Amino acid sequence: MFGARLSAFRNGMIALIVAATATAVTPTQAAPPDFEREVAPILLNRCLECHSGGEPAGDLDLTTEPSALKGGQSGPVIDRDRPDESLLLQRVVDGEMPPPKHGKSRALPAVERDRLARWLTSGSPWPAGRALDPFEVSTESHGGRDLWSLQPLRRPVVPSLRESANVSNSIDAFIRAPLEVKGWTPAPTADRRTLIRRVQYDLLGFPPSFEEIEAFANDPSTDAYERLVDRLLASPHFGERWARHWLDVARYAETSGYERDQPKPHAWKYRDWVVQAMNQDMPFDQFVMEQLAGDELPEPSESTVTATGFLRLGTWNDEPNDPNEYKYERLEDVVHATSTAFLAMTVKCARCHDHKFDPIRQTDYYRMAAVFWAGPIEPGPRELLGGPTRELLGYDVLGWTDLGPRPSPIHLLKKGEPHRPGPVVEPGQLSMVPALDRPMDPPPPGSKTSKRRLQFARWVVDPANPLTARVWVNRVWQWHFGQGLARSPDNFGFNGERPTHPELLDWLASELIEGGWTTKRLHRLIVLSQTYRQSSIHPRGPEYAREDAGNRAYWRAERRRLDAESLRDALLTASGALDRGAIGGPSFLPEIAPDALEGLSMKDKAWTPSPPEEQSRRALYIHSKRGLLSPFLTTFDVPDTTLPCGQRDVTLVPPQALVLLNDAFVHAQSERLARAILNEEPSPSGQARQAWRRVLGRDPRPDESAAAVAHLAEQASRFADGPGGPRLLALASLCHVLMNCNEFLYVD
């Protein structure tokens, strides 16, 4: 009975709606609502999440006119003869559709309900051939092709400021404009001593010497900072520093992982290729092309083939349970690494089904997989570690090339399962960029490779690809500032974060492309901006922080803890041991405490450290063994190497203090520094001064000096019988304290 009453109520409601609609328009002919503008958005937003795709809910597919007219399990849903009895309308008016989610009603607002009613009563006109695509637009629960990151890149106009004092370049205008709206002022410019330490760590990864700091601080010329920046950008150590950032993204390691963890011969050549690319300011489009298709370029060379090592850096299992299944794991690795690194899209989530959040179809995954399908995906001899033969590759490098020009077709896998092949999928690009979506050409006659990667790489770097330049400038910004303009560097999709300054991101991306994709120009722009040069301390900091603790408005510089490699290099710099001589070459095996080797396989126990003279090379050159990453580095948040990592964690936990307090490597540095100082400085206060200069790059204040002298005396009395003599050990203790202090660990 209740049901009948409800039904009567519903019919009344429909009648009311229809009547209301009818009176609102001319009685003779209700003007149909515009399908594109008024109806399609309702269907896309409210219905297609379930009523589309391979297995639409209730077998009702609302994407095309014929499928909508056909109806579903409950029969037709659009009744063109008696439109007000259309099931579609009844379900919607009942509030039954769309169904509630998480207990919350998702019933249509009246205006949309009315619009649907009006559309149905006017004959439900559907433009011929128009197929709705659930990926066209974003809804509450997933992103469509209207995502910010997929919109064509347009160069925004640089905002004008009311107050243009202390503005270096357009970056500042973009940052300053919203600050002006809030009535906020940026922090004052950092002092020169702070600035040189900041910019040198940033660009080279180790601190300036006391002498360099003083020279810069006392340089009377107005372009002192510009000259400093140019000197640092030209330094060969710049590439060492910035290569490390990219190596995280590239999941760089030098062994295969898994049980046997075999070394990947020549992996270091890829690392050196990145260092050189950074140093030579290789245009970013070329940087992409060589890594994805260095072997397919018109004129490949040892260097470009080395770059394809990018595709070989993932883990590799020499004993997979199911070799056929393992092919698809390897494909997933290259698809994931490529789409993450260059496009910040999680394409791999579409291996089993259409992406749940982003406009990535399952076929997109297989299109991309097909691009790599011609490569050494099939299990080969163990010695090749999943790579092509040296003969095929042409060089003694860790590289990638196709095994032939025409691989067998690749099938979409239902639910991603190898034993459930679906239709054949042709190689292609991601359909999320319709303007650039076109079939790939077959390889030209005589080609040894399929040329699929070359075509895919060209798509990646096409200036009309909305992602590539945005993703890269965002990464560069993040490595300078600690956070990207979009704070999810590896995810520009629906679940990623929208940029804090979208126009600045687009402006920088346009600059990159228009400037011929050179990155050093971008670095220069960024580090010369006042935004970069401001102090980490703002006089109104506490007030601003209450509203914007995350510094999303860039009202001050972010103080940052040293990353693992910079910390190790800084310790070696302070002790004077850092060997900056050779850029590149095979990696060295660091000394690892015996207790860290316990519990490892017998093979790992045979870890033989490289000779002492190699131990002082930069941390970049530490052998990256997946089964045994340097405990020093991992304690300070060096990431796992299995997956690409665009942003490291920064943790703050007691094990880090234990490393710096007790690790033999750190003690070796403090003692080495003490020995050097003792040879030059007889007086305790002179020794203290030297210790401050070498570790912190400044002179101690008088109270610090006095405390240090007292510390030396007291410790010397404790170390009466110690090896090396009490004075040395006391001084080592002082140096050790400085190597542990916050001022040393943080960059302002």
Next chain:
Amino acid sequence: MTADDLLNSTRRHFLASQGMSLGSLALAWLLHQDHARGAPPKPSLERPHYDLKPKAPPAPPRASSMIALWMQGGPSHIDLFDPKPELNRRHLQNFEGEIKYDNAGQASAKLFGSPWKFQRHGSCGMELSELLPGLGSVADDVTLIRSMKTGVNNHGQSISALNTGRVTRYRPTLGSWLTYALGSESQNLPAYCVLTDPGGIPVLGVETWSSGWLPSLYQGTVIRPKEPRIANLDPPPRFRGTPQRRQLDFLDQINREHMESHPGETDLSARVSTYELAARMQTSAKEALDIGSESPATLKLYGIDDPVTREYGTRCLIARRLVERGVRFVQVCTGNQDWDHHGAITKRLPAMCRKVDKPGAALVFDLKQRGLLDETVVFWGGEMGRLPVVQNEQSIGRDHNTHGFSVWLAGGGFKGGYVHGATDEFGHKAVHDVVTHTDYLATLLHLFGLDHSTLTFNRPGGAGSLVDGQPARVVRELLS
């Protein structure tokens, strides 16, 4: 006196002197206040101070510590905790209701009864799967909730919901809230310890024990799954004892001066705290992590004599040793997605149970026999359960289900031998006495003497809290 005795006596001295060192820190702070008094008044900006000293909760607590046995991936409740005769009867028939799948395209509507038998256990007669004989042996001490619900079908979001109160990311986890509110009874060990699995960390990574926007001091400290569980616990011999204490005092002095020029920066002060703690951990952590002094009977209890349970059992035993020593919150993880049985469930589920069932039950038994269970909450569960239908016909599995799943709790004020709530006849949705993630969190806070509506942290843009203004109820029926 042997050299070792001497060393030990120095260690003891070192331990004892730590209290003095704290006193000296306090004195330094007071002196600084005196000094500052002469300075011109600064704008009145409260500079909150954060520490891990034990704090009394506003209401009398039932629990003082918690061990979360964190089964990331989503154990199948219908195969472990929630018997469904109707489901078994309609095995392989089509399910006619609506199901929210993780992905509709993959789903099958074919019901899949549990291949495992259920039996009653304890005097309470709790029905549990044959895969959980260990849990059966402690059923009378356990509260089993069969009506958990987060309602978000993804791992990450559901983990966030249970751990942080909301499905959104980067929020503080429960362990961070407890240590923020209550500090730690141990000043010698990290207040919030995480024992990770050798098979990798859970799918959300370090976010699983993040302090979110609470001060960094309250983040979880990972204890490595293999030796050395905490590295670098020994200073070089010549620095042991007084010389290192002098170093630490001097370091503290330098850091404090540095912090004066960087007011209000909680990461700087958190880093200083890590040194205070690290120094004390040098003596206490090794002892806490060393199970060598445990009796053979205890080792056997946790299954440390058996290769299958040895690894997980060792971590459960370490968890007990940690709470015994005053650690507030311990998370014992299984590996990344270890319970995410989309396929091969008949092989993979029993394997996981063999690994964790006995040690988890041993933990409850052992805490009880030591009189610690009354004040220690033990939690066992993951972020979801599984669907009653087949996901993968070639290699049977079950898809995600966060609309109804089970977890169990013991100790700390939870009622023993009690089953709460129910799912529908298929185990699909929680239908009776539903416990949401916010209810669950509010109940836990309540047992610790905390109130979910008043425990807040002043953050920019307003106070933040664990439950964050969402509906939440202390589920008193769960409590003894």
